[in-house]
Amino acid sequence: MTPLFYVIIRLMNKMEKALGELGHMDELAVQDSPVHAMNAGAKLLCTVIYILTVMSFDKYDLSGLIPMLLWPVLMFQMSGISVSTCFYKLRIVLPLVMAVGLFNPIFDREIMLQIGGVGISGGVISMITLMLKGVLCLMASFLLVATTPFDNICAALRRVHFPAMLVTLLLLTYRYVGVMTEELAVMTDAYHLRAPGQKGIHVSAWGSFLGQLLLRSMDRAQELYSSMLLRGYHQHFHYAPVKPFRSRDAVYLILSLLFFTVVKFWNLSEIIGMFVTR
Amino acid sequence: MIEFDNVSFAYESGAPVIKGLSFRIEDGESVGLIGANGAGKSTIMKLVLGLVQGEGRILVDDTEVNKENLGRIRKKLGFVLQNSDNQMFMPTVYEDMMFGPLNYMVSREDADKKVNEVLDRLGLQYLKNKYNHKISGGEKRMAAIATVLAMEPDAVLMDEPTSALDPYNRRVVINTIKELGQTKIITSHDLDMIMDTCDRVILLSGGEIVADGPAMDILSDRELLEANHMELPLSLSARP
Numbered sequence: 001m002t003p004l005f006y007v008i009i010r011l012m013n014k015m016e017k018a019l020g021e022l023g024h025m026d027e028l029a030v031q032d033s034p035v036h037a038m039n040a041g042a043k044l045l046c047t048v049i050y051i052l053t054v055m056s057f058d059k060y061d062l063s064g065l066i067p068m069l070l071w072p073v074l075m076f077q078m079s080g081i082s083v084s085t086c087f088y089k090l091r092i093v094l095p096l097v098m099a100v101g102l103f104n105p106i107f108d109r110e111i112m113l114q115i116g117g118v119g120i121s122g123g124v125i126s127m128i129t130l131m132l133k134g135v136l137c138l139m140a141s142f143l144l145v146a147t148t149p150f151d152n153i154c155a156a157l158r159r160v161h162f163p164a165m166l167v168t169l170l171l172l173t174y175r176y177v178g179v180m181t182e183e184l185a186v187m188t189d190a191y192h193l194r195a196p197g198q199k200g201i202h203v204s205a206w207g208s209f210l211g212q213l214l215l216r217s218m219d220r221a222q223e224l225y226s227s228m229l230l231r232g233y234h235q236h237f238h239y240a241p242v243k244p245f246r247s248r249d250a251v252y253l254i255l256s257l258l259f260f261t262v263v264k265f266w267n268l269s270e271i272i273g274m275f276v277t278r
Numbered sequence: 279m280i281e282f283d284n285v286s287f288a289y290e291s292g293a294p295v296i297k298g299l300s301f302r303i304e305d306g307e308s309v310g311l312i313g314a315n316g317a318g319k320s321t322i323m324k325l326v327l328g329l330v331q332g333e334g335r336i337l338v339d340d341t342e343v344n345k346e347n348l349g350r351i352r353k354k355l356g357f358v359l360q361n362s363d364n365q366m367f368m369p370t371v372y373e374d375m376m377f378g379p380l381n382y383m384v385s386r387e388d389a390d391k392k393v394n395e396v397l398d399r400l401g402l403q404y405l406k407n408k409y410n411h412k413i414s415g416g417e418k419r420m421a422a423i424a425t426v427l428a429m430e431p432d433a434v435l436m437d438e439p440t441s442a443l444d445p446y447n448r449r450v451v452i453n454t455i456k457e458l459g460q461t462k463i464i465t466s467h468d469l470d471m472i473m474d475t476c477d478r479v480i481l482l483s484g485g486e487i488v489a490d491g492p493a494m495d496i497l498s499d500r501e502l503l504e505a506n507h508m509e510l511p512l513s514l515s516a517r518p
Contacts, residue, residue, distance in 0.1 A: 023411040026369045149369070175367050178411070182363075223364040226329055230357050231429060232349070232381030240373070241386070 021089065022178050028081060028146040035079035035143075040152040040242050041159055042249040046256045047144040053260045054136045059126040060112065063269040065133065071259060072139040079147050086142045097134030101127040150174050155239035168237060176221055183216045279305055280326060280338055280433065280461070287321055287332030287485075295321045296332060297485040305432070308462040310472035310493060313482035314507035319465035320360075322482075323435050326463075327357055339432070353382055356426030356460075360438040362418040366410040371402075371421045374410065378429040389428075396427045400454060416447025423454060433461035440468045469511035473497050481506060 030036070035043075050071060057065045076083050087094065108123030144153065154171045158164065187209065191201060201209055262268070280303040287296040296318045303309050311319045324330045326338065328348045336343040338351045359365045368374040372393060379389035397403045405413060405421055413421065419439065426434060439455065440448045448471070455462065455475045466472055472479060472493065479496040481489040483506045489496050496502065500510050509515070 020411075023409055026409060151369075151373075220364060223359065223361070224367050227357075227359055227365045228367070228377075229329075230327055230352050230355075231378035231425070232353065233377075234349075234381065236381075238377075238380035238386075 022181060025089070025145060026149065028085075029149045031080060031147075033078060033080045033147070035075055035147045037243065038147075038252055039245045039249040040148045040156040042245060042253050043144055043148055044153060044156045044160075046253060047140050049257060049260060050140045051137050053264050054133050054140075056264065057129070057133065059129050060122060061267075062125050062129045062132070063273075064263070064267045065129060065136075067263045067268040068136055068260075069132075071256065072136065072143055075143050075147075076139075079143070081143075081146050083139075086139055086146070089146075090138050090142060093138060094135070097138060098131050100134055101130035104130070149240070151237075151239050152242050154237070155242045158239065159242070164236065168235065171237060176217075176224075179220050179224065180213070180217045183220060184213055187213055187216070279303065279340070280463070281336070282322075282325075283335040283337070285325060285332050285334035285336055287325060287330060295485050296325070298334070299485070299487060301480060301487060301490060303461060303463065305461055306459075307478060308476040309464070310476035310479045311463060311465040311482060312467070312469065312472060312479055312496075312508065313488075316484075317482040317506075318485040319482060320437055321485075323357065323437055323463070323465060326435065327352065327355060353429070354432040356429055356431030356434045358419075358422050358426050358434065358436040358439055360441060362415070362422040365422045365425065366418060369409055371405045371408055371410060371413070371424070374421070375425045375428040378425060382429065392430065393428050396424050400424055400427070414447075416443055416450065419443060419447065419451055420454065423451070427458075431460060433463065434458055436462070436464045436466075438466050438468075439464060440466065440471045467508075469497055469503075469508070470513050473511050473513065481508075483507075 050068075054065070054068055057068075073083065076086065104127040105121055105123035108121060108126060110122045111119035112122045112125055113120040148156075150171065154167045157167045157170070188201070191205070191209070192198065195202070282299045282301050285296055285299045286294055288294040295316075299318075299322070311322060313319055321330065325332050325336055326343065328343050328345075328351060331344075338354060341347050341351060343351055366374050368377055375393040375396065376386075376389050379392055380386065384392070393406075394403075397406055400420060400423070402417075402420055402424055405417055405424075408417075410418065410421070423434075423436075423439070436455070440451055443451060448468075452471050452474050455464070455471075462475065464472065464476060476493045478491065479489070479493045480487055481496055481502070488506055489499075489502055497511055498514055503509060
């Protein structure tokens, strides 16, 4: 095989990989596990409360926040989805989340803690807390999407009277991400095949590249929308029936909320630390 | 019945694509729309489906195609797009097939029954729970036809149904089309397929009808076809 053929195969693989990853999320969501079997509404509510609880921790309350890690880790275990899959899928977003609070150590230099004679400033603690908060929120969101078909999440949102227009927008955005990724992949491949050895897209081509991407995506989106209209779509989605709310969902909800409350109002790390050091 | 009465259409600030077309397609007919690129084949489809509005009158079962009647008209017409990727937007084949009937207020139980009937009829039960992004091009085309049939349309419109298919899948699609009992309107450059599936052919050029008649008469007329940038179907061409 010629080197050019290898280049083509590599580029095609890249595209297939990107599209495959999108499809993989749908596949993860329909697996069989106790977490998958739960009511979508219960999972959605739990996730929202979890995120709100995580966000409510003080920026210096790192020790209080750490036990919140237990909930997603336990849920990942129960769902049969590995935490590494979560981090792999979120590899592009995670660095951005981690970058939040990066400048805190520069602005907040007050020493708040001594570890082995080394002073730890408030900025460092708040930076780590912010990073952890971001990671925990992402993990919880991923867990929800990876264990619940997206249609069911939308159906649950409608059930709690989330505006229909916003839910439809959310669902269509999810569907159209694939269309845009596909167009982007095709264009990137076409570019690289005519610009061998070049890394990325040259800055001089950014304008036309983005413009073309937008136009092509819009064309395809328009055709998709026409196809929906021709099959009777009128701004209202008929979501698949959501699994009913059963007693085990209530138990899951109550236990989760109880755990969040305990972690929020009692510093478990401190309590465990006191027992250990006593 | 689909009737065009002196229909014209032009895209914004462009030359007319359809010029005063008049023709009538009776129930149960299989009509092939053929012509060179830009002849106006796809635009005719869009006009019937109300995706674009032109001048003149288009009737579907005596109902005029206009904004007020679009819902009723689209329920009667099933459209298979050229690019199945643009037609299948739900995660699985089953969900995609359920989409149309549910939008037309068919109960979930009845829709499920219809979907299963169509899958059985086309021998596609094995695709039912497959993910759209994981099936082959041929399977996707068949699934796209199935999504349309699940709506039980009176007429099926197809835009290049055999494009980009390998010979085996092309034959599967052709056999499926032949078995459909509905009125069929098919646009294609695949004249062998048109010959196999259509009784009547309308040859278009520059937005006008050049010939309208029995498929065999038009498709075997080398002079007529060549004058309109087309060639005899391969099965009718003399081979060395």
